[in-house]
Amino acid sequence: MIENLNFLGKPSKDKLNLFVSMGIFLFLLGIIDLILNSFFETNITSILPRWLNYFTPLLFSFIGLHYIRIELSGIKILDQLNKNINSNWFNAILSLLVIFVLIKTIPGLLNWLFFDANFIGNTKEECTGDGACWLFIRFWITRFMYGLYPDAEIWRINVAFLMLIGTVITAFFVGPKIKKYIIIFLLFIFPFIAINLISGGNFGLVWVETGAWGGLSLTFIVSIFAMLFCFPIGMFLALGRRSSYPVVKYASIGFIEFWRGVPLITVLFMASVMFPMFLPDEVFMDKLVRVIIAITLFEAAYMAEVIRGGLQALPKGQYDASKSLGMGYWRMHLLIILPQALKITIPGLANTFIALFKDTPLILVVGLLELIGMIDMAKANPYWLGFAIEGYVFAGAVYWVFCFSMSRYSLSLEKKYKTDR
Amino acid sequence: MSDKIIQMENVSKWFGDFQALKDVNLEVSLKEKIVVCGPSGSGKSTLIRCINRLEEHQKGKIVVDGIELSENTKNIEQIRAEVGMVFQQFNLFPHLSILDNCTLAPIWVKKIPKLKAEELALKQLESVKITDQAKKFPGQLSGGQQQRAALARALCMEPKIMLFDEPTSALDPEMIKEVLDAMVDLAKAGMTMIVVTHEMGFAKEVADEIIFMDEGMIVERANTEDFFANPKNERTKLFLSQIL
Numbered sequence: 001m002i003e004n005l006n007f008l009g010k011p012s013k014d015k016l017n018l019f020v021s022m023g024i025f026l027f028l029l030g031i032i033d034l035i036l037n038s039f040f041e042t043n044i045t046s047i048l049p050r051w052l053n054y055f056t057p058l059l060f061s062f063i064g065l066h067y068i069r070i071e072l073s074g075i076k077i078l079d080q081l082n083k084n085i086n087s088n089w090f091n092a093i094l095s096l097l098v099i100f101v102l103i104k105t106i107p108g109l110l111n112w113l114f115f116d117a118n119f120i121g122n123t124k125e126e127c128t129g130d131g132a133c134w135l136f137i138r139f140w141i142t143r144f145m146y147g148l149y150p151d152a153e154i155w156r157i158n159v160a161f162l163m164l165i166g167t168v169i170t171a172f173f174v175g176p177k178i179k180k181y182i183i184i185f186l187l188f189i190f191p192f193i194a195i196n197l198i199s200g201g202n203f204g205l206v207w208v209e210t211g212a213w214g215g216l217s218l219t220f221i222v223s224i225f226a227m228l229f230c231f232p233i234g235m236f237l238a239l240g241r242r243s244s245y246p247v248v249k250y251a252s253i254g255f256i257e258f259w260r261g262v263p264l265i266t267v268l269f270m271a272s273v274m275f276p277m278f279l280p281d282e283v284f285m286d287k288l289v290r291v292i293i294a295i296t297l298f299e300a301a302y303m304a305e306v307i308r309g310g311l312q313a314l315p316k317g318q319y320d321a322s323k324s325l326g327m328g329y330w331r332m333h334l335l336i337i338l339p340q341a342l343k344i345t346i347p348g349l350a351n352t353f354i355a356l357f358k359d360t361p362l363i364l365v366v367g368l369l370e371l372i373g374m375i376d377m378a379k380a381n382p383y384w385l386g387f388a389i390e391g392y393v394f395a396g397a398v399y400w401v402f403c404f405s406m407s408r409y410s411l412s413l414e415k416k417y418k419t420d421r
Numbered sequence: 422m423s424d425k426i427i428q429m430e431n432v433s434k435w436f437g438d439f440q441a442l443k444d445v446n447l448e449v450s451l452k453e454k455i456v457v458c459g460p461s462g463s464g465k466s467t468l469i470r471c472i473n474r475l476e477e478h479q480k481g482k483i484v485v486d487g488i489e490l491s492e493n494t495k496n497i498e499q500i501r502a503e504v505g506m507v508f509q510q511f512n513l514f515p516h517l518s519i520l521d522n523c524t525l526a527p528i529w530v531k532k533i534p535k536l537k538a539e540e541l542a543l544k545q546l547e548s549v550k551i552t553d554q555a556k557k558f559p560g561q562l563s564g565g566q567q568q569r570a571a572l573a574r575a576l577c578m579e580p581k582i583m584l585f586d587e588p589t590s591a592l593d594p595e596m597i598k599e600v601l602d603a604m605v606d607l608a609k610a611g612m613t614m615i616v617v618t619h620e621m622g623f624a625k626e627v628a629d630e631i632i633f634m635d636e637g638m639i640v641e642r643a644n645t646e647d648f649f650a651n652p653k654n655e656r657t658k659l660f661l662s663q664i665l
Contacts, residue, residue, distance in 0.1 A: 315512075317508055317510050320506075320512060321508065321512035321514070324508075325502070325525075325526035325530065326498050326531075326578065327498075327526065327530055328498055331529050335525060340514075340515065417516070
C-alpha cells in the first residue's frame with residue numbers, strides 16, 4: 001500500500017529537497033485543513049463526501065510524513081522528528097491521531113472552561129456566554145465545602161483543618177526527635193480534638209449533629225479516619241493471612257475474602273440500615289461512625305492484599321537472617337520484614353488510598369452528603385436547574401487535585417526510601 | 422558433656438518425601454573448627470541449618486550449649502542469639518545501613534544501649550576491614566564487602582558458635598580471598614566454627630576435622646591431614662579426585 005503512494009519514488013537522500021518540501025507541504029496542508037474545518041466551518045476538501053473529508057487532514061499529513069521519513073538526512077531537526085514521531089508508518093499514524101484528537105478537543109474545551117465562561121455575578125441571569133456558568137459554583141461554594149453545617153459555626157471546621165495543615169507542615173521542617181512527637185500527636189490526640197471541635201456539645205460549643213456535616217470537609221473527615229484505621233488493620237490481616245496458626249490464618253482469609261467480595265455500596269447500606277438492628281436498644285452509634293467503620297473494614301481487606309504482595313516479594317533469606325540473629329516473630333516483622341514490604345508496596349498503598357478517597361462519594365446512598373452529594377443537591381435546586389455539568393467538572397477538578405497530590409507524594413516517598421544502589 | 426558444645430543424636434529430617442538427613446550423629450567441641458563438604462544435595466546446608474533451627478528436625482535430638490532444641494520458642498531464640506550464621510547470599514538487610522545492620526540485633530535482642538552497640542559494631546567492622554563502609558547501604562557494596570559485613574553483623578551478637586553456609590559460593594573469584602582471610606582471622610581468634618564450603622585450601626589451613634556428607638549421611642569424619650592424605654571411603658576418594 002505504501003509503495004503505491006510513491007509516485008515520486010522511494011524517499012531518499014538523493015532528492016532530499018524535493019521530498020522534504022513535498023512532505024512539509026502535505027503535512028502543513030493537513031494541519032491547515034484540520035484547523036479550517038474545526039474552527040472556521042470551511043473545508044478545502046468539501047467536494048469529497050462528509051465521512052471522507054473529515055479524515056482527509058489525517059491522510060494528507062500521513063503522506064507528508066511518509067515523504068520526510070528519510071534516514072540520516074543530515075538535517076538535525078528532521079532526524080529528531082523522524083526518530084521520535086515518525087520512525088515507521090505505524091508510529092506516524094499514532095502521532096497523527098494524537099495531534100488530530102488534541103486539535104479537535106482542546107480548544108473547544110478551553111473555550112467552554114475559560115474563554116466563553118462566566119465568572120462574575122451572583123445570579124444565573126448573569127451567565128450570558130456560551131461556556132460554563134461558574135457562578136453556580138461561586139454561589140454554592142460554602143455548601144460544597146461545609147455541607148449544611150450552620151454558617152455561624154463554620155469557623156470550627158476551618159480551625160480543625162488549619163490545625164491539621166499547620167502541624168503537618170511543621171512536621172516537615174523539624175528534626176526527627178520533635179517529628180516523632182508531632183506524629184504521635186497527629187495520630188492519637190488530634191483526631192479527638194478535631195472531632196470535639198467539629199461536633200461540639202461541650203466546652204461551650206453548640207452541638208452540630210453529623211447529619212449536618214457535609215461537603216468537601218466531610219469527604220476529608222471520612223477519608224482521613226478510614227485511612228488512619230484501615231492501614232494498621234490491613235497490616236495485621238496481611239500478617240494473619242501468612243500466620244502459622246490455623247485459626248488466625250483462616251480467620252484472616254475469611255475476613256479478607258468476605259469484604260473483597262461485596263460491593264461497597266451494599267456494605268454502606270448494611271452499616272446504615274441493618275447494623276443498628278443488631279445493636280441493643282440502649283446502644284447508639286452515630287451513622288457517620290458506622291459508615292466510617294464500614295469503609296475502614298472494606299478498604300482494610302484491599303490494604304491487606306497489597307501488603308501481602310510486598311511480604312511475598314521478600315526473599316526467604318531475610319527471614320533466615322533475622323531469625324539467626326535471635327529475633328522473634330514481632331521483632332523480625334516490625335524491624336526487618338514490614339519496613340521492606342511496605343517500601344515495595346508504596347505504589348499499591350497509594351493506589352488503595354486514592355481509591356478510598358474516591359469511594360467516599362458513595363456515602364450519599366445512606367444520606368451523608370459530601371462534595372458530590374452537595375452538588376447533587378444544588379443542581380436539583382429549582383432556580384439552579386441545568387448546571388450539573390459545571391458541578392461535576394468542579395468536583396472532578398477538586399478530586400483530581402487531591403488524588404494527583406497523593407500520587408506525587410507517594411512517588412517522592414518511593415525516591416526517599418530507595419536504598420538499593 | 423562439658424566441652425561438647427553441639428551434640429546431634431540420630432537426627433533425621435524430611436522435606437516431603439525426600440529425606441534430607443538420615444540418622445546423623447555429630448559432636449562438636451568448644452573451639453573446634455569443622456569443615457563440611459560433599460556434593461550438592463547431600464544435606465550439608467540442612468545439617469547446619471538444623472543447629473540453629475532454621476530447619477526443624479523431625480527425629481532425634483539436638484543439644485546446643487546445654488539447651489535442647491524443641492518447640493519452645495524461648496529456647497530457640499536464646500540459642501539463635503548464641504549461634505551466629507553467615508549465608509551464601511549474605512542476606513544483609515537492604516533498608517538499613519551497614520552500621521544499623523550490625524547494631525539492630527544487639528540493641529533489640531540483647532538490649533545493649535545504642536552507643537555501646539555502635540562502638541562494638543565499629544570494632545567488628547574494623548576486624549573485617551570495612552569500617553569506611555559503615556554508613557553505606559548494602560546495595561552500594563561489592564559482594565566481598567557485603568559478605569564481610571554479614572560476618573561482622575553475626576559477630577556483633579558475640580556468638581559462641583559460628584555457622585557458615587557456603588559463604589564464598591556467590592562471590593566473584595577475586596573477592597573470595599578477602600572473605601576467607603576474615604574467616605581465618607576469626608578461626609585464629611579461637612571461635613567454634615562449622616563451615617560448609619568447597620574451598621579446600623581454606624579447609625587445609627584452618628580445619629581441625631573435615632566431615633564428608635553424601636545422601637544425607639555423614640560418610641566420613643577425619644582430621645584434616647588424614648582426610649586428604651588417605652581417605653577411607655570410596656565416595657570420599659571419588660569426590661576428592663574430582664575437586665582437587
